[in-house]
Amino acid sequence: MRNLENAPRIYVGTYGQYNNGSLFGKWFELSYYENLKEFLQDCYEFHRNEFDPELMFQDWENIPDFLISECSLHKEAFAYFEATGEMDEETAEAFEIYCKQINYWPSNGYELDDQLESFQESYRGFFGGSGKDATLEYAYQYVEDTGLLSGVPSTLEKYFDYEAFARDLFLDGYSEYNGHVFADY
Structure with missing residues (x-):
């Protein structure tokens, strides 16, 4: 990650609590996790008071919209964060623009390495x-x-x-x- 101020984070609640009128949840700093599996395990552990909690991503910061929705985080998100964390801020901003508005990653089906190579050729x-x-x-x-x-x-x-x-x-x-x-x- 470039710095903790720009680190990606998600406020995670559950649909069950939301449907019962509660926004109870927790901010999870993604820079503390190696991968999606580790992050989700921690989310489920936090919401262990519910039987089979259905996670709800109620808010997020420093995560491009093409990687997240209310109910899911893309499996390549952590690889994306690692790749952009090695870039300067200007290049990371350009890569986000490229993924979002030019080459439509990850919906284009490219692997992240192929997307990075395509970006480097185009930018x-x-x-x-x-x-x-x-x-x-x-x-x-x-x-x-x-x-x-x-x-x-x-x-x-x-x-x-x-x-x-x-x-x-x-x-x-x-x-x-x-x-x-x-x-x-």
């Missing part, structure tokens, strides 16, 4: 600092990295329309979400 970086237009910033970087204007006389280079070029790049081939740029393939 171009963060270009949204200081309130700048991320698409325009990326267009400048793209032109520089590819040498698109190398060999063009500097008197002509200043007439290149970066805004139009950025628009074209992001119409077909690239996407931008919250300053993060991804190649669309």
Whole structure:
């Protein structure tokens, strides 16, 4: 985990208690557990006063919605937390965006390793600092990295329309979400 302040946690009650008008439960810090099985065992142990408790995840923090619902936590959640815990915050944010809005993991059926590899191939970086237009910033970087204007006389280079070029790049081939740029393939 990156730090305890951003650590994933879930408030776990039961449907039985909820149906009886009680929100009794406990916050469980997921960073204390190795895997889903260990976490669920602790939840059932906490609610041992009920016969066959049906767990209800009433609230959660720092867990992407694609990994959790009111009644389940995805089996790959702990592997996801481990992978993002090794990333800096900017990259972890980009990976969450990629999983949620671009490549729809885990519903796409990919293994986490395949999803990470696909993300690394697609992610171009963060270009949204200081309130700048991320698409325009990326267009400048793209032109520089590819040498698109190398060999063009500097008197002509200043007439290149970066805004139009950025628009074209992001119409077909690239996407931008919250300053993060991804190649669309």
